[in-house]
Amino acid sequence: MNLTNIASEVAGIYSGLQQEICLSLSESDGKAKFTKNHWEKEIGHGLTCDLRDGKILEKGGVNFSFVQGDFTPHMEQLLGEKAVSYAVTGISSIMHPVNPFVPIIHMNVRFFVLDNGTCWFGGGIDLTPHYIDVPEATNFHKKLKNICDAFDADYYQEFKQKADDYFYLPHRGETRGIGGIFFDRLKPDASVGFEQLLAFTTSIARSYPQLYGQIIRDKYQHPYDEKNKGWQELRRGRYAEFNLAYDRGTKFGFESNGNAESILISLPPTAAWEYKHSPGPDSPEQQTMQLLRKEIDWINL
Amino acid sequence: MNLTNIASEVAGIYSGLQQEICLSLSESDGKAKFTKNHWEKEIGHGLTCDLRDGKILEKGGVNFSFVQGDFTPHMEQLLGEKAVSYAVTGISSIMHPVNPFVPIIHMNVRFFVLDNGTCWFGGGIDLTPHYIDVPEATNFHKKLKNICDAFDADYYQEFKQKADDYFYLPHRGETRGIGGIFFDRLKPDASVGFEQLLAFTTSIARSYPQLYGQIIRDKYQHPYDEKNKGWQELRRGRYAEFNLAYDRGTKFGFESNGNAESILISLPPTAAWEYKHSPGPDSPEQQTMQLLRKEIDWINL
Numbered sequence: 001m002n003l004t005n006i007a008s009e010v011a012g013i014y015s016g017l018q019q020e021i022c023l024s025l026s027e028s029d030g031k032a033k034f035t036k037n038h039w040e041k042e043i044g045h046g047l048t049c050d051l052r053d054g055k056i057l058e059k060g061g062v063n064f065s066f067v068q069g070d071f072t073p074h075m076e077q078l079l080g081e082k083a084v085s086y087a088v089t090g091i092s093s094i095m096h097p098v099n100p101f102v103p104i105i106h107m108n109v110r111f112f113v114l115d116n117g118t119c120w121f122g123g124g125i126d127l128t129p130h131y132i133d134v135p136e137a138t139n140f141h142k143k144l145k146n147i148c149d150a151f152d153a154d155y156y157q158e159f160k161q162k163a164d165d166y167f168y169l170p171h172r173g174e175t176r177g178i179g180g181i182f183f184d185r186l187k188p189d190a191s192v193g194f195e196q197l198l199a200f201t202t203s204i205a206r207s208y209p210q211l212y213g214q215i216i217r218d219k220y221q222h223p224y225d226e227k228n229k230g231w232q233e234l235r236r237g238r239y240a241e242f243n244l245a246y247d248r249g250t251k252f253g254f255e256s257n258g259n260a261e262s263i264l265i266s267l268p269p270t271a272a273w274e275y276k277h278s279p280g281p282d283s284p285e286q287q288t289m290q291l292l293r294k295e296i297d298w299i300n301l
Numbered sequence: 302m303n304l305t306n307i308a309s310e311v312a313g314i315y316s317g318l319q320q321e322i323c324l325s326l327s328e329s330d331g332k333a334k335f336t337k338n339h340w341e342k343e344i345g346h347g348l349t350c351d352l353r354d355g356k357i358l359e360k361g362g363v364n365f366s367f368v369q370g371d372f373t374p375h376m377e378q379l380l381g382e383k384a385v386s387y388a389v390t391g392i393s394s395i396m397h398p399v400n401p402f403v404p405i406i407h408m409n410v411r412f413f414v415l416d417n418g419t420c421w422f423g424g425g426i427d428l429t430p431h432y433i434d435v436p437e438a439t440n441f442h443k444k445l446k447n448i449c450d451a452f453d454a455d456y457y458q459e460f461k462q463k464a465d466d467y468f469y470l471p472h473r474g475e476t477r478g479i480g481g482i483f484f485d486r487l488k489p490d491a492s493v494g495f496e497q498l499l500a501f502t503t504s505i506a507r508s509y510p511q512l513y514g515q516i517i518r519d520k521y522q523h524p525y526d527e528k529n530k531g532w533q534e535l536r537r538g539r540y541a542e543f544n545l546a547y548d549r550g551t552k553f554g555f556e557s558n559g560n561a562e563s564i565l566i567s568l569p570p571t572a573a574w575e576y577k578h579s580p581g582p583d584s585p586e587q588q589t590m591q592l593l594r595k596e597i598d599w600i601n602l
Contacts, residue, residue, distance in 0.1 A: 037577070050576045061576065171554075171561040233571070240572070241565075244545035245555070253472075254546070260472040261577050264542075269575070270534070271541070273568040275351045275362065276338070 004068070006119070007087035010111040010198060011066045014091050015047070017205045018064040021093060022049045024209035025062070028216050031055040034062065039259050043069050048262040051095075052269075056102065056220045060095035061265030069256065071114060083114035090123070091205055092249060094266040095212065096239075100232035101222035103129035103136075103177065103215060104239060106266070107208040108249065109201035121197045122184035125208055126163050127215075128177030130235045131228075132288045134301055136215065137178040141298040144181050147207050151200045152192070159183045164294040169242055174292040176242050231285050233272035240271050305369070307420070308388035311412040311499060312367045315392050316348070318506045319365040322394060323350050325510035326363070329517050332356035335363065340560050344370050349563040352396075353570075357403065357521045361396035362566030370557065372415065384415035391424070392506055393550060395567040396513065401533035402523035404430035404437075404478065404516060405540060407567070408509040409550065410502040422498045423485035426509055427464050428516075429478030431536045432529075433589045435602055437516065438479040442599040445482050448508050452501045453493070460484045465595040470543055475593040477543050532586050534573035541572050 022034045032054025039046050046065030051057055071083040090110025097104070109123035127140050141160070148155035163182035168175050181204075188194040243250055243266050253263035279285030323335045333355025340347050347366030352358055372384040391411030398405070410424035428441050442461070449456035460482035468477040482505075489495040544551055544567050554564035580586030 048576075052576070059574075059576075171564070237568070237572075240541060241545055244542055245551070250546070263472070264574065265576050267538070267574040270571065270573045271538075272571045273360075273565065274570070275349075275353070275360075275566050276562050 004087065007066065007068070007089055007111065007113050011064075011089040013198070013202060014089055014109065014111075014205070015064050017202060018047065018049065018062055018091050021062050021091070021205065021209050024213065025051070025057065025060070025095065028209065028213040029054040029056045032057050037262075039262065041257070041259060043067050043256060043258070046259060046262060048259070048265060050265065054098075056097055056099070056216055058096050058098045059269035060093065061262070062091065062093040063262050063265065064091050065089065065258075065262070067256065067258070074255065081114060081116075081118055083116045083118070085115045086112065088112045092266070093208065096236070096268045097216070097220070099220055099222060100130045100224050100228040101133075102219045103127045104236075104268075105208075105212045105215075107205065109205050111198070111201070118187070119194070120185045120187045121201050122186065123201050123204055124159065124163055124180060124182035125204060125211070126167050126177060126180030126182065128167075128235070128239060129288070130232045131284055132178060132291045133219075134291075134298075136218070137291075137298045138301060140178070140180065140211065140215070143207070143211055145299060147203055148181060150203070151196065155183075155200075156181065167242070168294065169238065169246065171245075172238065172241075174238070174289070175294055176239065176292075178291070178296075178298060179294075230272070231279075233270060234274060234277055236268035236271040237273045240267055243267060305388065308367065308369070308390055308412065308414050312365075312390040314499070314503060315390055315410065315412075315506070316365050318503060319348065319350065319363055319392050322363050322392070322506065322510050325514065326352070326358065326361070326396065329510065329514040330355040330357045333358050338563075340563065342558070342560060344368050344557060344559070347560060347563060349560070349566060351566065355399075357398055357400070357517055358396050359399045360570035361394065362563070363392065363394040364563050364566065365392050366390065366559075366563070368557065368559070375556065382415060382417075382419055384417045384419070386416045387413065389413045393567075394509065397537065397569045398517070398521070400521055400523060401431045401525050401529040402434075403520045404428045405537075405569075406509075406513045406516075408506065410506050412499070412502070419488070420495070421486045421488045422502050423487065424502050424505055425460065425464060425481060425483035426505060426512070427468050427478060427481030427483065429468075429536070429540060430589070431533045432585055433479060433592045434520075435592075435599075437519070438592075438599045439602060441479065441481070441512065441516070444508070444512055446600060448504055449482065451504070452497065456484075456501075457482065468543070469595065470539065470547065472546075473539065473542075475539070475590070476595055477540065477593075479592070479597075479599060480595075531573070532580075534571060535575060535578055537569035537572040538574045541568055544568060 034049040037048040044067035049062040051060045066089040068087040092108040094106045107125045113119035145156040159181035163179040166182045335350040338349040345368035350363040352361045367390040369388040393409040395407045408426045414420035446457040464480040464483035467483045
């Protein structure tokens with residue numbers, strides 16, 4: 001298998017999807033325009049589309065990257081694969097909204113290929129509401145299940161579980177939000193071909209701005225006050241904790257000497273920390289805290 | 302060696318020092334009072350002294366803890382020691398000031414002992430100015446050198462180098478601030494006894510509020526504007542990056558199932574991130590960026 005050819009093919013498709021996503025998110029915001037930042041380093045190149053100060057979206061990014069390099073002993077250990085070189089291409093996006101009642105969203109799809117011919121896809125979508133709204137969460141998970149079901153009846157359950165496990169802050173005993181789907185090391189085999197897996201990831205990437213667009217329309221006019229903004233800042237702090245202390249994409253990016261500004265575009269515009277903050281009993285904030293748990297069957301809640 | 306006895310002896314001294322530090326910092330602030338939070342978990346206990354909304358100090362903490370447990374295979378690997386159980390006691394403190402011209406400060410001293418008799422001290426003090434002021438930095442390093450010189454003529458050079466290496470954000474290619482001194486695995490041996498090393502760490506802990514008190518008095522009335530506050534928020538973001546992604550104390554705390562609120566009391570009250578922020582040429586912010594480098598000989602600058 002020609003590593004560069006196959007990775008370039010996927011990269012071409014992902015790169016096109018990045019532009020579709022930016023266009024769609026710009027339309028949902030109504031004001032925000034993305035600024036395009038090409039970058040090139042020894043290990044590869046990318047296009048970081050940076051959004052700031054939108055009407056609805058305060059800060060966000062849609063990243064595309066294509067990276068190639070030596071497969072280091074550390075990567076061998078991390079991934080349990082033996083190879084000499086690798087290529088990886090992907091899109092990742094995070095949006096931090098102005099209104100605390102609009103959730104933070106994250107989407108990522110990626111394709112990893114080794115010179116020995118092994119390749120796999122990874123990715124997912126997950127939602128981090130500052131205030132959890134159960135019908136919104138149910139609807140979000142239903143839509144993810146529909147996307148999954150079109151490809152494999154087992155995907156949703158499996159990938160929903162993986163999202164619960166992955167988007168988790170062990171030091172807090174909290175999930176990051178209401179989860180979604182997360183998958184990694186999805187390899188083509190006798191039962192599922194490369195083309196089908198590629199189609200699955202493009203389906204996720206295409207659904208992403210649609211899904212979020214609907215949530216935005218439902219919520220962006222929700223009234224909020226200073227107390228809600230204060231809570232949003234604390235939840236943004238938790239988001240930063242996850243991304244800096246646990247996120248594998250951040251770690252891999254740092255270790256592979258990636259583009260720090262592009263990797264950290266995921267961080268919130270602002271954040272706050274307060275020692276031992278405790279929301280009042282039966283407050284909406286407290287209700288959200290009680291739902292930051294794994295294993296919630298959101299579809300049938 | 303009785304592990305519990307020796308650790309308890311050190312813990313008693315550190316615990317007293319914690320109270321001295323709180324008293325002195327309260328006096329320097331003029332308004333702030335520390336709130337005492339005792340905690341007890343399976344692995345140990347501690348006292349977290351929490352400061353918020355002072356006149357000069359916006360958020361900070363002085364932590365004391367005493368933790369005992371099984372020496373895990375992971376710790377063996379991390380520390381290159383073989384043992385069955387360990388005890389560790391220490392004080393750590395971080396202060397985030399209101400005024401962007403007052404630096405963030407951090408101090409830590411700790412004593413680690415294994416059931417096989419091996420023990421060592423670690424710790425240090427370092428300064429993170431939002432705006433680097435060279436005479437202040439020179440003075441700070443001179444004072445640290447004086448503390449070190451009273452114990453060993455080689456300590457300052459060695460520990461200054463270690464601080465440069467440790468308080469470093471590789472993904473940014475920036476030091477956290479102007480450094481200071483940092484040491485770890487300082488073991489009693491034929492040339493230096495346990496009592497002397499303990500005295501070295503108590504000397505550091507005692508100097509800490511004095512050093513910072515002087516800096517506060519010099520700077521807390523420095524005028525500042527919105528632009529300075531905005532810059533402070535971005536630098537606080539960097540501080541959060543270091544503490545969440547690299548700080549060994551945070552990692553060790555998370556891994557040993559420590560008290561998350563106490564560990565993360567080090568985080569700033571607020572923080573901000575902006576994609577590709579770039580200070581104007583020759584601005585004070587740019588001048589600070591140019592000094593966030595290792596190997597600066599602050600004393601002779």
